[in-house]
Amino acid sequence: MANTYTLIASNTLSTTAASVTFSSIPSTYTDLVLRMSARNDRAVTNGTLNLTINNLSTSIYSWTFLQGNGSAASSNRNSATTFLSDIPLVGSSATSNTFSSIEIYLPSYLASQNKPVGIFGVNETNATAIEMKANAGLIQSTAAIDRIDISNTSTFQFVSGSSFFLYGIKNS
């Protein structure tokens, strides 16, 4: 059988950007995987990246996360929010030239059912204040996903060199 882990689209930033959008996502796959190497210009060590689907900004997003910071593990959650968040993102106070590594898995993105999301992100910066986080996300929308927006908090921007890759996986 053919390999079915296929690059749909990518974006490596040559300048700063407030957000990255993958639109017109084809409906020819079963699952989507978004892989990113990103950093932003917010003056923090560990910030957060946000995600929405289909331009939806109503209170349909929720998540539970498990995190480790190099010295302790903890867990928390958010409910009924307008975007999916708490996804690790290195800020400008972190060691220079370090980027977050993030994978977001969206199974059955075409199915007419709510969308679970599996997220794993890490900030490793050769410093004590690091972050490793596994998120369980839920998007209460039964619409097929044809657009994904990845954005920053407030007016902050992804820095040049941040890269974003969207893959499709077929189950047949």
Place this chain on the structure above:
Amino acid sequence: MPATYEPIATTTLGSAASSITFNSIPGTYTDLRLVFTGKSAGGSNTLRLRFNSDSGTNYSRTSLTGSGSSATSAQNSSTDNAFIGAVNTLQMMCNVDIFSYAGSTNKTLLSELSLDQNGSGEVRRTVCLWRSTSVITAIELYLSAANFDAGATATLYGIKAA
């Protein structure tokens, strides 16, 4: 990305069912990945799997779990299944990587479970050991005390090292 990420089989339930089983798994890959998304037709439950219909106490596991309020780790020995984690009435997902499934050593899996129920849920990472040197030819995925709801989808992929 692995150049050999290939679908072996997939099942989407047209109606509620007690389990999803993949039989006659070819031994031609190096590793397996099982991707599951679905929900319980009977409220809160736990997702488990067994290899080759083995219900003996040949499984063990260590897990790291986030409940939304605390992080915990646990270990269980000599169980009769590979425990993956919680399932409830809203969609969840898990990826299960099964390493060197066709080898003659004991088998290890790593599962990544993501369950959020908009106010409850859990994140769980589990490593399970199946103390068997048999090649894995069948995988049964089931809930502890309920059916999977219609629409649940499980797909088995094969990954070749070369």
